[in-house]
Amino acid sequence: MSAVVRMYKPGGPEVLQYESEEVAEPGTGQIRIRQQAIGVNFVDTYFRSGAFPLPTLPAVIGGEGAGVVDAVGAGVDSISVGDRVGYYFSPGAYAETRLLPATDAIPLPHDLGSEEAASLLANGLTAWGRLHRVHAVKPGEIVVVTGATGGVGSLLAPWAQHLGATVITPVASDERVEAAQALGLKHVVVAGTGQLAKEVSAAGAGADVVYDLVGRATFDEAVAALRDGGTLDLIGSASGAPDIDAAALERRRIRVTRSSTGDHLPDRATLLQASEDLFRTWREGVFGTRPIRTYPLSKIVQAHQALEAGFSEAAIVLLPDKT
Structure with missing residues (x-):
């Protein structure tokens, strides 16, 4: 079983429910990721509150994360089991393990940690x-x-x-x-x-x-x-x-x-080029040391409360609970 956060109706942070699920094998063109870090962005609160209506409920929100590939579906030949990848906007991030379109996956450099990646990709x-x-x-x-x-x-x-x-x-x-x-x-x-x-x-x-x-x-x-x-x-x-x-x-x-x-990343080639530009600029120290505040995935309500209250300048990142 794998942990997941679902919402069954729009509302405040309390509508986010910590649950468990079985994650399927990846289908054609998909990969499965064992997530190591999940980004929390202010836009997530708009989906949660209903300001940006979701097409169906229940739903798993969040769009940014990083982790390790643990299964690869048919037709995927550029990504292998064991690869570290991230993504910047692919709905369904608030989960310990998730399926992801392979075209959304961004290979991560060895010197960029998963927590840093999950705080950097969407904004960067x-x-x-x-x-x-x-x-x-x-x-x-x-x-x-x-x-x-x-x-x-x-x-x-x-x-x-x-x-x-x-x-x-x-x-x-x-x-x-x-x-x-x-x-x-x-x-x-x-x-x-x-x-x-x-x-x-x-x-x-x-x-x-x-x-x-x-x-x-x-x-x-x-x-x-x-x-x-x-x-x-x-x-x-x-x-x-x-x-x-x-x-x-x-x-x-x-x-x-x-x-x-x-709008500015219309194809995979552009996505990969932009990511390389971002990683190079990060590596050059242009962004300095960016603080990260972490919460266990099970404390998602507290994470959203902190985000909306603006408690700190730190990026907020969720980590799967240790078992």
């Missing part, structure tokens, strides 16, 4: 898509990243800086400045103080791109920092959806983009 590949597909960041450009201490932002902002951009990051308070600077970011300002406009003006004629993960709280200030003809990439809205004046943006020729990570 999201950052890759923004930096290489939405707006290809070039040396000397001015980049504004809101929410730079969050999951995606903590990878996207230092990565853009590594690519040679001047990265300016507005944070919510003086207390958040230190957290952003700990990521190696050089231009950290407090939102709502006028510092963002001054910092952007000192760097050049306006930001070439704003990667917005916060939404309403910083939106107007971030848009004002954009140069005419720049790019506004709407990634998240942690503070609520902003009021967007489409006509004003159009007059300034600002390109507004919204997209999902999958």
Whole structure:
């Protein structure tokens, strides 16, 4: 028997039920993974709450994990039993053992642990898509990243800086400045103080791109920092959806983009290339030492409570219970 977390109705963390199941042999094109670590992302709470309706219930949510292949189905010739693999968005992650389409599996390098992989892939590949597909960041450009201490932002902002951009990051308070600077970011300002406009003006004629993960709280200030003809990439809205004046943006020729990570990884070749770019950048130390907070899979309710409460900056990772 294998542990699994199911939900039978949408709601708060308490709807997540820790159970057991028999996991079938993999079918054609599938592999079976004995998971070593499972990523917990904020989007999981949207599926749990019903904000993003699930097609059927009961359901197993979660989309990110890493582990060891213990069985391979027919038609799979690029993955073998014993291989370590991860994945970034394949529903059904909250389980000790699971089936996975072989095309979703990402071979993991030997120097990347499973806990690190389960905290890195989804956010890292999201950052890759923004930096290489939405707006290809070039040396000397001015980049504004809101929410730079969050999951995606903590990878996207230092990565853009590594690519040679001047990265300016507005944070919510003086207390958040230190957290952003700990990521190696050089231009950290407090939102709502006028510092963002001054910092952007000192760097050049306006930001070439704003990667917005916060939404309403910083939106107007971030848009004002954009140069005419720049790019506004709407990634998240942690503070609520902003009021967007489409006509004003159009007059300034600002390109507004919204997209999902999958839009930038249309085939397996691109997925593998993006993963290699991510692993190389991680190996070069660009992301620093990222804290990870672990919970046993059986404590999934507490993990979701901690995630929604924002108890720490650490990534949350589930580990199968020891037996």
